[in-house]
Amino acid sequence: MTRSQFETGSLGNLRVHVYPSKKFKTTTLSILLQQQLSPGFVTKDALLSSVLQRGTQSYPNTLDLKRKLADLYGAILFGDVYKRGERHIIQFGLEMANEQYLQSQESLLKKGISFLIEVLTKPATENNGFRKEYIEQEKAILKQKIDSLQDDKIRFAAQRSIEEMCANEPYALFNYGRLSDIPEINEQNLYTYFQEVVTSCRIDIYCVGNVSSSHLIEILEQLLPPEIIKAERKEIPFSQEATAKNEVKVVVDRLNVKQGKLNMGCRTHTTVRDHDYPALLLYNGILGGFPHSKLFMNVREKASLAYYASSGIESHKGILTIQSGIEIDNYEKAVAIIKEQLQAMREGDITETEIEQTKATLTNQFREQQDSPYNLIQFHYHSILSGKQWTLTDLLQQIEQVEKADIQRVAEKIQLDTIYFLRDQGGDPHAKN
């Protein structure tokens, strides 16, 4: 039964993807809903992902719900929200032990699926709304989550630089939403929103484990309410391409920090849907994806300016980000070295060794993902969201075929948009560095 691919089936308007495999000691289920990333929804989505974990009709009490999970041999329930371009993904999932390894005869699988579906479709309610108590508590927790963004300076700088770079685009939104929306949300309007989401957002159901596709669909059909199966679901458009800025935007934030965080954002004008996507993967790998990359070698190893200096891409929105932690006084030096690397990429100052190393490490990175249920799901969902359903084999083959000229073509499209610096309170507060 082990086949190294997802089998996609459908149940009404729901897509069901199953990866039958015996190699894991657990079964992982994940339900992914797509919402448009927009100011009107973002905070509600974040709140929904936590409120639904508070209680269901069978287990209205949070403590009972958690004890039920412990009873399923410590099954893990998770719910979260994240961005993929200008789509907001609401995710719920359950990972549970495969009963074949337990000294127990009970069938965990069906119990687990039934539990997860109840979390998503039958929340604990009162007066035709969510429980007021849960809403109030989760609103306070969400506020705390948003307030705590500044605690992790690496994440804070990453979010702030995107906010500045995409100032008038939905992509600027933080995945947990906005503080200003929280007071308006209540148990009634969130419940109405919840009903809209489960009956109108596109839903993909994933399962990785020792399960066949037909068996899973059969169980789902028994357990899911018919109105969920039949509902018409909307398509969320792919992200908007941003218009280019005429000059690089420079932003400085000040907090009481010892290390400066330098984040530089570029527009790639290449997305996961483009023919150039594999070449973009190589571009990023050569620039800053690995310890053999230009950023690591030049900012860290040669100049000793940083402990970390790397780059990453958001291929749905078309953004490349560069990040490094540096001594505050070394700002100019670090920016200059990073710009030199971007320039070297444009000029085709790329060796055969760099290309070979990057092909080898990228290929390895994608292959390694096959060994984690979560990464398997992420990889497949990434292709679903792109609208181009490739397999791992296709992608690896495309990576192999990329040539230096392709990378240089990508490099020419890449445009520095924003330089963001988080620094201490020193220096001239009005200076733009």
Add this chain to the structure above:
Amino acid sequence: MQKIEHRQVQESLYYERLPNGLEVYVLPKEGFSKTYATFTTQYGSIDNAFQVKGKEKMVVPDGIAHFLEHKMFEQESGEDVFQTFSRQGASANAFTGFTRTAYLFSCTSNVERNLETLLDFVQSPYFTDENVEKEKGIIGQEIRMYDDNPDWRVYFGLIEAFYQNHPVKIDIAGTIDSITQITKEMLYLCYHTFYHPSNMLLFVVGSVDPEKVVEQVRNNQAKKSFAEQAEILRFVPDEPDQVGERRKEIQLSVGIPKCMFGFKESQQALGKSGQSMFEQELATKICLEALLGSDSELYQSLYNEGLIDENFGLDYALEKGYGHSIIGGDTSNPEKLLARIQEELPKRVKQGISATDFERIRKKRIGSSLRMFNYLEWIANQFTGYRFNGIDLFQMIPTLEQITLEQVNQRMREHINWDRFAVSLVTSHL
């Protein structure tokens, strides 16, 4: 080569101890694409005063084990070993902890070449005055990064509060001042003391043939000569039972305060190894989870009162020379949280843990241990850490199945001692 079967988790482990003392373990994982290997020395940040029998006693600067880890990637050829691994399609890394330093790679092809590279680079140090100086800037930025990280600061603050003398209270990376003193001669001295094969363990897990791996390592090691190593003496000052400070507080620019607290083990509860140490660790973890875990009554009340969030966690660390529990996370009101803990915990300790709670938590831990066997990194790192303490990771589920409620309640009464309680806080600037 010895084969050890673990039926419940359906895994077979292969083992051989080579003539030079190196311990080699191989765990084949069917269906996996990846191979993960760690080459670990029993040498960490706490080993700052030592003596090889018959030689002089040494005291070295703080952060040297970590500094040495960074410098191992330098090779005589001038090529950084990261470059070599990249060419061979592997992702390589290393980390330094309190008690060990590990070098590792993961890959989905060229396993044999990558394994050879791992063994060879760790066994051929190349330090120069110039490359040692260059690293000071890089590690300096690593130290700064941690200085600004409130989660690290609150965690480390608690360890500093617990201990009066034990070197576990010294930051793993050292300080900018302490690393300035490091020279290539000191690095060589530490290297030759602690990187002898008899002080090291190799663990390979994934898509491999155990016979072939062991054969390759045997041949690789046979080509190298290592002088016989006398016993290493490690000096640790006496540690009183009392905590160093009951409360430690620092200010950073945070949106939400961080609060961690816990109990330090008494000297009497330390010094075990092997199965009895494992039982102590697991029984303490069960007890903490019963009292304050995510499905305990107390956790749920604190959550409903808005004093903790889902990141509230608990952990218990036990090594030969130190042990402590660490509990906490983000909180909007640290004082109220601490007051509630000090009010509720004694009552629950007095009542004892119920049989129902005990069974539920035991079951949950068995399920989560099983889940961890999906993760090659976890298997290799946990196995090695435990092995250095004479513990067998594969005994985790059987040990959990054997632990009794009495043991857990007994452990709770020993561990939860308010004379050995300490608190660490990170709050925002006023």
